[in-house]
Amino acid sequence: MSNLTVTTFFSRWLEVLFNYRKHTGSWAWILHRITGLGLTLYIMVHIIALTGLLKGEAAFNEEMAMFKSPVFLFGEWLLGALVMFHSLNGVRIALVDFGNGARYHKQILAFVYVLGVLMVAGMAYLIFLH
């Protein structure tokens, strides 16, 4: 594929994405997708980070001290927010697929957003103030 066709393909894709009418579930779907891809990337970083355990106590403690810096704490909170949305909405998806959730999926989504915001605020307390 030449550069031009890639650009045309991409701009058409964006056009479709922005022109689609977004219902409540569409946003949940978009967010679930973005958070899911982010978390997949994170679990790989996490696996690499934990190989630090093999380098002995000093190296590991030094690594953990680095994770206590403000930048990493903020990252931790952001990660917590991704996890929170993805797991709450994941429960919603399981309820829709396995239970009677299709009837109440909009109400469950409202619940997901409210509970999510509360939990992420709770995480901010645990991470920054505890």
Next chain:
Amino acid sequence: MRTYKFFGSRNSGAKNWYMQRISGIILVIVLIGHYVLMHATPDAGHTYKAVLERMHSPFWKGIDLTFVTLGLWHGLNGTWNVFRDYTLKPWLSNLIQILLILLGLTFWFIGLNTILSF
């Protein structure tokens, strides 16, 4: 015998859909414990001594193995689900699947190596 135009078209993805739900539910349950341990009691979660103590216990080893295996599978199967939403040429579809499987195996072995070294 019928030749299929697209390889893998016999695979509806139903098993993957089902396992994605099941692994997701298990991950949510394990995650609650993980979060409480790592963030409500940061010292128990992050000091080398405490971590090593857990790493030597078969129970925690089991939890960690479950976590690594299901987490990677759920994440990479989810990534495959994203690709599946687009019409792909068979060769591209196969290539992406092979790359995702290799990626998963690589990180699975790195994780396994860390957990089973203790």
